[in-house]
Amino acid sequence: MIENTKRLGAGYEVSVQQPLSIRVPTRAEKMALNLTNVESDPQSSGTPHLELVNGQVPYRDAVVSWKLPKVRLLGEERYISFELDCVTHVVLQISDARQQQVFAQIGVQHDYDYPFPFWHFLGKMISQALLENETSLEILSFTRVNDHEFVGFENKNSPKSNNSTDLNVIEVSLKRPQPNEPMEIFWRPARGIIIQRLRECEYREGYTSGL
Structure with missing residues (x-):
C-alpha cells in the first residue's frame, strides 16, 4: 500500500492509498484559501492574537470590547x-478580503458565520467619520454579490419623510x-441603481429586505 498525500489545488487533499479518499474542505478553509490567493495581507501574519466574536450574544x-480606530473620510473635490x-x-x-484586513488591523478575527457584529462595527466607523458620532447609523438591509457585501445603513438622526424621493x-x-x-473611508454620491433599491425597501415590511 502506498501512503502519500497530494494537494490537488483549491484546498482538496487526496490520500493515494486503497481505498481512495477525498477530503472536501470546509467553508472556512475555502474562504481562507481564496483570501490568500486574491488579496493577502502581510500584516495579518504577524498578528499574535485576534479576538474572536461571540456569536451567541446580541450583535x-x-x-x-472592540476599540474604534481612528478614521478619515475621503472624497473627490468635484463633490x-x-x-x-x-x-x-x-x-x-x-469585499471579504477587505473585511478580513480591516478587522485584523483592529485585532479581531473576522467570522463569516456571524456577519452582523462586523457590519454593526463598520457602521460605527462610518458614522464617526461621516457624522462625528459613532451611533448615528443603523443597519437597514444587505445583499451579497460574489465576494462583495452591500450593507445599507439608515441615519436615524435624519428628518423622517414619507416621500421616497x-x-x-x-x-x-x-x-x-x-x-x-x-482607517480611510472613501465616499461618493450613490448611483441610481443603489437609490432605486433603497426606495424599493420602503415598500417592504420593516426595512429588513435585501438591498
Missing part, C-alpha cells in the same frame, strides 16, 4: 458641494488599512 453586545450633513442613507460596499444617499468603501494610520 451590539458582541462588539463592546465638495454635496451636503453630507443631510445624508439619510449610506451603502457600504466591501427625499432619500439622500452616498456609497462608501474602505481603503486597504495601513499600520499606525487612520
